[in-house]
Amino acid sequence: MIALQETVTKHWSFHTDVERLGWLTINTQGAGVNTLSREAIMELETLVARIEDLASSGEVIGVILLSGKDSGFIAGADVSEFDAMSDFSVLPEALKRTHALFTRIEKLKVPVVAGIHGFCLGGGLELALACHYRIAVNDEKTRIGFPEVNLGIFPGFGGTGRSIRQAGPVDAMQIMLTGKMLKAGAARGLNLVDKLVRHRDMLAWEGRKAVLQKRKSVAAAPVKRLMAMGPIRGYVASKMREQASKKANKAHYPAPFALIDLFEAHGNDWQAMSRGEIDAFVPLMGTETATNLRRVFFASESLKKQGAKGAKFARVHVIGAGVMGGDIAAWCALRGMAVTLQDIEMERIKPALERGKALFKKRLKSKREVDTAMLRLEADPKGKGVARADVIIEAVVEKLEVKQAIFSGIEDQLKPGAILATNTSSIELERIAEGLKDPARLIGLHFFNPVAQLPLVEVIRSTFNSDAEIGKGAGFALAIGKSPVVVKSAPGFLVNRVLMPYMLGAVKRVEAGESKELLDAAAVAFGMPMGPIELMDTVGLDVGQSVARELGQAVPAESKFAGLVSAGKLGRKTGEGFYKWVDGKAQKGETPPHADLAGLGRELVQPLVDTTEVVVAEGVVANAGLADIGVILGTGFAPFLGGPLKARADGRA
Known part of the structure; x- marks a missing residue:
């Protein structure tokens, strides 16, 4: 014209x-x-x-x-x-x-x-x-x-x-x-x-x-x-x-x-x-709310600048078809990746495929789109997808020897440039990488449960890793619509490190006879999306016990917590933990009255805030701003407060 x-x-x-x-x-x-x-x-x-x-x-x-x-x-x-x-x-x-x-x-x-x-x-x-x-x-x-x-x-x-x-x-x-x-x-x-x-x-x-x-x-x-x-x-x-x-x-x-x-x-x-x-x-x-939410917005936007430029990801191979592994695989398929999902037998993979289909039906508008997504999610009990994958993610049980055996068995099959990652929630990468020929290749990509809802992926850096490997890991997280926060390999990393004192402190109070409903209601009144006991059930009591052990906070054998784990009552995923769960919802009793519910919530959250400060001082994350956004994205910590450290600075936590 x-x-x-x-x-x-x-x-x-x-x-x-x-x-x-x-x-x-x-x-x-x-x-x-x-x-x-x-x-x-x-x-x-x-x-x-x-x-x-x-x-x-x-x-x-x-x-x-x-x-x-x-x-x-x-x-x-x-x-x-x-x-x-x-x-x-x-x-x-x-x-x-x-x-x-x-x-x-x-x-x-x-x-x-x-x-x-x-x-x-x-x-x-x-x-x-x-x-x-x-x-x-x-x-x-x-x-x-x-x-x-x-x-x-x-x-x-x-x-x-x-x-x-x-x-x-x-x-x-x-x-x-x-x-x-x-x-x-x-x-x-x-x-x-x-x-x-x-x-x-x-x-x-x-x-x-x-x-x-x-x-x-x-x-x-x-x-x-x-x-x-x-x-x-x-x-x-x-x-x-x-x-x-x-x-x-x-x-x-x-x-x-x-x-x-x-x-x-x-x-x-x-x-x-x-x-x-x-x-x-x-x-x-x-308002303070708007000011803090702007701070969260800018911090979230800054995470998008961490990914390596030019990196392409088309194929993902996930090892472990449990709740985390299966849901990571389904999420990657939803986001357009071709995914192969491996476990020791087909019967273990089928439930993950069913959950994946349920996710696709919820997120996609037509049967054709659902069917296409299902074609991208392929069961692979023999692990044939390893050699073709751009990203390999291990998501098996939190046992060091199991993870080491998996990585030593596949290292020679990887194509050049492929990301090799573990979804460990607490074990230092240096220990997992001990037996590898090239330990610099292993990074951490720690997702959070439920994968489809929580946006954070901790990109874990060991002493072996280069900037290039970490940049590729962050780039992959961005490619699947997640927010990467780079953290140093240390017990519990960022989110689990700060969560465990908070959750275990609440569990200890329940063991002493306090109402779990009251404690959960208090945390919500403070501004958390759910209370610490419900969160422990959501994370999984077995995972919580494992992370606590890694952090040197062993769960007493005679405790109700240990008893629930021994009985296989692991929380939401098994239908019962501290709460009984029906259709994905905790079945709660009456909440006892309390004169200052938000004040009690602040008291409960104090260990989380204290530990966040320690984590920054130790250099697990680069600065307070990254710690705040990481804890918000990984735990749901009250965004209107701007994060635990911002809340402390403002005198609100």
């Missing part, structure tokens, strides 16, 4: 063609993804003023908004500016300015069409919703949503009202309250997107047609809007609070509840709800 008039700024370009179509492209300078920084918004104001003039004179008959980056449309506002923006003297005016800009876009006399590929999140989705029509690429890379709740806020550029206008109150609030990212098809089903195309290169052509045909998105059906009308809205808001309370404590995470309050006040009028955002949004930005 011939550019007749062109304007280029730092982050945007705009030109018109012979058909009088305006082409507006965002390409954030010096970044891998597009974001709406204050500078980008100011530049957009200038461009919108120009488009308004061209539309009034008839020189532009419509505008197509696209991204110039392969990574996607717009990933949201620039989070790096949030600390400065939390200043009450700055934030309200900045929000009002952006609201006014998006309203001007919406009121343009010519059609404005957004062409979406890749990430369209937060402020990016809010800008797209201010356009008149939205087209998205229907592939696995497209993700659409409002993740703001994960940063302790909610949409603040008019997205609350506009999403309700498009998707209806219940669906829109669900998206905002959960922070869930939608695939293109789901977004289309919710009316957030108007048309789907197969490839990114079709966006410009379909955008052109949408402008020429003056297409305009249609609001949600009236029947959907009924849920925000009259007294029904109060009932819906009450139900939303009830559901939100099951997942978050209002004192810890105020944003979802503030959003529900906003909906209850204005949910029947999308424009009033958008206007009301500013007053409701401003108090959230400067």
Whole structure:
């Protein structure tokens, strides 16, 4: 297309063609993804003023908004500016300015069409919703949503009202309250997107047609809007609070509840709800919760820079089809890897394949996708996959001699450059690597149970390892959608080292007669995702006993803990431990009353915080920031507190 008039700024370009179509492209300078920084918004104001003039004179008959980056449309506002923006003297005016800009876009006399590929999140989705029509690429890379709740806020550029206008109150609030990212098809089903195309290169052509045909998105059906009308809205808001309370404590995470309050006040009028955002949004930005969640966000993002560049992983071989090994194999297959799963006989592999299929059914949308994933997960009792694998992960019982025998038996079969890894939860790598010809090749890739839910992988470095081997290990973790934290080979590494004093301390109190339900409830009141006794059952009592032994904290033979292990009552995986488990849920009795539940929780968590400080001092992790994010990702330690060491520094742990 011939550019007749062109304007280029730092982050945007705009030109018109012979058909009088305006082409507006965002390409954030010096970044891998597009974001709406204050500078980008100011530049957009200038461009919108120009488009308004061209539309009034008839020189532009419509505008197509696209991204110039392969990574996607717009990933949201620039989070790096949030600390400065939390200043009450700055934030309200900045929000009002952006609201006014998006309203001007919406009121343009010519059609404005957004062409979406890749990430369209937060402020990016809010800008797209201010356009008149939205087209998205229907592939696995497209993700659409409002993740703001994960940063302790909610949409603040008019997205609350506009999403309700498009998707209806219940669906829109669900998206905002959960922070869930939608695939293109789901977004289309919710009316957030108007048309789907197969490839990114079709966006410009379909955008052109949408402008020429003056297409305009249609609001949600009236029947959907009924849920925000009259007294029904109060009932819906009450139900939303009830559901939100099951997942978050209002004192810890105020944003979802503030959003529900906003909906209850204005949910029947999308424009009033958008206007009301500013007053409701401003108090959230400067809260300790939002500040700490931003810290967690940046720490998580920094983990993505650890992987070796250029490393490719297509085939994975997992040795050990127990709960951990089988679930690691299934996760790798879900993420697109070809996986071979080995154990001493087929009967031991079958349960892992069944669990894998259940995971695929839960995560994938069609039978064809499930069947394809199952084809990627192959039983391999004879270990033929070792020689072809890019990554070999051992995940057998925590016994040194067993692990040593496995590695000495396969070392000569490995192809050049393949990662050789152990999923050990506590044994130093140097001991496992003793019998290898090349001990530098063995690294640790320690996953956490349940594998599909916990994002952390500890990449364990022995005294033999090079930066290159560790970089490949971190790169593999990133390739399967996990967050790698590099830790030094030492008993218990990071997460188990800090968890065991916490869990064993709670177990000791139960052995002394205290209520396990009370202790678990106290930990949750403090901000943990589950209590220490339920966590011990989830980890597995046998694993807990083994790790305790490795850390020199032997479980007394006469204890209830040891008795449960001897009886084969190992927790969730066997259906009984300290609790009985039904359908994956601990069956709990009544919680005794307590005057200060959160205070008791703080007391319980103290050994974890103390040990984290020791681990940093010993150099097991490089710094306090890595320790905090590792413990958050590996244990679920209260993200709103910013991690155990940040919480201690703030006087909150």
